[in-house]
Amino acid sequence: TAEPTTTAPAEGEPAGTDPAATFTELYGSEPDGVWAAPGRVNLIGEYTDFNDGFVMPLALPHTARAAVSRRDDGVLRLYSTDVPGGVVSLRVDELAPHSGHGWAAYPAGVVWALRRAGHPVTGADIALTSTVPTGAGLSSSAALETVTALALNDLFDLGLSAADLAVTGRRAENDFVGVPCGIMDQMASACCTEGHALHLDTRDLSLRQVPFDLAAQGLTLLVVDTRVKHALGDGAYAERRAGCEEGARLLGIPTLRDLPYEDLAAALTRLADAGADESVIRYVRHVVGDNHRVEQVIALLDAGDVRAAGPVLNEGHVSLRDDLRVSCPELDLAVEAANTAGALGARMTGGGFGGSAVVLVEEAQAGTVAKAVEEAFAAAGHAAPGVFDAVPSAGARRLS
Ligand code: ADP
Ligand code: MG
Numbered sequence: 001t002a003e004p005t006t007t008a009p010a011e012g013e014p015a016g017t018d019p020a021a022t023f024t025e026l027y028g029s030e031p032d033g034v035w036a037a038p039g040r041v042n043l044i045g046e047y048t049d050f051n052d053g054f055v056m057p058l059a060l061p062h063t064a065r066a067a068v069s070r071r072d073d074g075v076l077r078l079y080s081t082d083v084p085g086g087v088v089s090l091r092v093d094e095l096a097p098h099s100g101h102g103w104a105a106y107p108a109g110v111v112w113a114l115r116r117a118g119h120p121v122t123g124a125d126i127a128l129t130s131t132v133p134t135g136a137g138l139s140s141s142a143a144l145e146t147v148t149a150l151a152l153n154d155l156f157d158l159g160l161s162a163a164d165l166a167v168t169g170r171r172a173e174n175d176f177v178g179v180p181c182g183i184m185d186q187m188a189s190a191c192c193t194e195g196h197a198l199h200l201d202t203r204d205l206s207l208r209q210v211p212f213d214l215a216a217q218g219l220t221l222l223v224v225d226t227r228v229k230h231a232l233g234d235g236a237y238a239e240r241r242a243g244c245e246e247g248a249r250l251l252g253i254p255t256l257r258d259l260p261y262e263d264l265a266a267a268l269t270r271l272a273d274a275g276a277d278e279s280v281i282r283y284v285r286h287v288v289g290d291n292h293r294v295e296q297v298i299a300l301l302d303a304g305d306v307r308a309a310g311p312v313l314n315e316g317h318v319s320l321r322d323d324l325r326v327s328c329p330e331l332d333l334a335v336e337a338a339n340t341a342g343a344l345g346a347r348m349t350g351g352g353f354g355g356s357a358v359v360l361v362e363e364a365q366a367g368t369v370a371k372a373v374e375e376a377f378a379a380a381g382h383a384a385p386g387v388f389d390a391v392p393s394a395g396a397r398r399l400s
Pocket of ligand 2: 139140141142185
């Protein structure tokens with residue numbers, strides 16, 4: 001095939017550790033192959049994926065990489081260059097959900113999910129390394145799952161599609177690790193392509209690659225990693241999810257996806273009349289609004305008018321801040337400082353309560369805006385944020 005065989009960093013990717021060298025050092029032989037799967041950032045469409053709605057992520061140049069050899073003796077050995085503790089050795093037939101294993105539960109969960117689906121995965125030696133910032137809302141966990149699933153798919157000839165791999169990764173995270181995430185992160189890592197954002201319909205996983213060639217337009221998308229994670233986020237996801245389900249129930253529809261944007265105002269009145277909690281009304285307004293904003297941004301990208309997406313990103317942020325209430329002072333400051341310094345638009349991205357924001361900015365202004373955000377953080381007494389270019393990059397692939 002015409003698979004790329006280079007293991008050099010892609011444009012915008014920080015240099016990482018070589019997983020093949022690590023593999024050989026650890027396990028004493030060459031790996032059967034090396035695979036990569038990216039982290040992602042979501043351009044628009046937040047908290048919509050558990051409402052059967054739309055999302056629009058793009059893959060980052062930052063990847064998880066895995067050097068892997070298959071085994072046929074039931075042994076699974078896992079190692080990450082990024083966490084202390086050495087090799088984790090497990091038996092594939094003893095894998096059980098919610099049984100700990102720390103970070104290793106993510107790749108082990110993929111093996112478990114494949115085997116539970118009837119795939120004959122009989123063991124592996126795996127050496128992982130990643131340049132995706134961890135816990136920054138950039139899906140380091142999905143990158144780890146997806147790269148593991150892709151490697152095993154190739155080595156055991158499972159014949160799974162990219163979407164199958166994403167579903168496998170999500171099962172690992174939901175059912176084995178025990179984290180209730182939607183399907184966006186794994187689909188982005190598995191299916192994104194260079195120079196595109198992914199329009200994903202989370203109802204049926206239908207997707208379209210939307211051209212998003214920022215450089216050709218003289219634009220930059222910055223990621224601002226606030227480097228904070230507030231504990232408040234832990235229960236918030238489940239609470240928002242329950243509120244959205246309550247809204248759909250009161251409106252008599254299966255999910256909020258089924259409420260057309262044109263009917264939103266009338267629906268909000270009906271919810272108030274039905275005595276819905278005011279939080280439910282806010283959540284419905286956010287979700288239906290953000291689904292609509294995905295469609296707006298897609299129309300603008302298709303029309304070649306990327307700059308006009310800026311104000312839509314700002315509206316998305318206000319909705320996440322005021323209606324869904326999942327922002328935090330650091331994210332609000334990043335958005336405000338970026339806009340004050342001349343960005344076209346900005347919003348928090350991912351689950352919120354910390355993590356990252358995206359900033360759409362003229363390429364020529366990117367340095368100024370990044371500096372303004374850093375100075376605003378320093379002035380407010382926050383730790384320095386991590387700021388980098390979100391070059392729309394390739395999804396999961398075999399490297400060698
Ligand atoms: P996010 O996916 O937003 O980065 P999560 O909390 O979902 O944050 O996932 C982070 C977890 O994924 C880490 O705590 C760790 O268990 C695991 N993980 C991610 N990257 C690596 C890595 N390179 N090596 C080992 N574990 C990793
Ligand atoms: Mg994650």
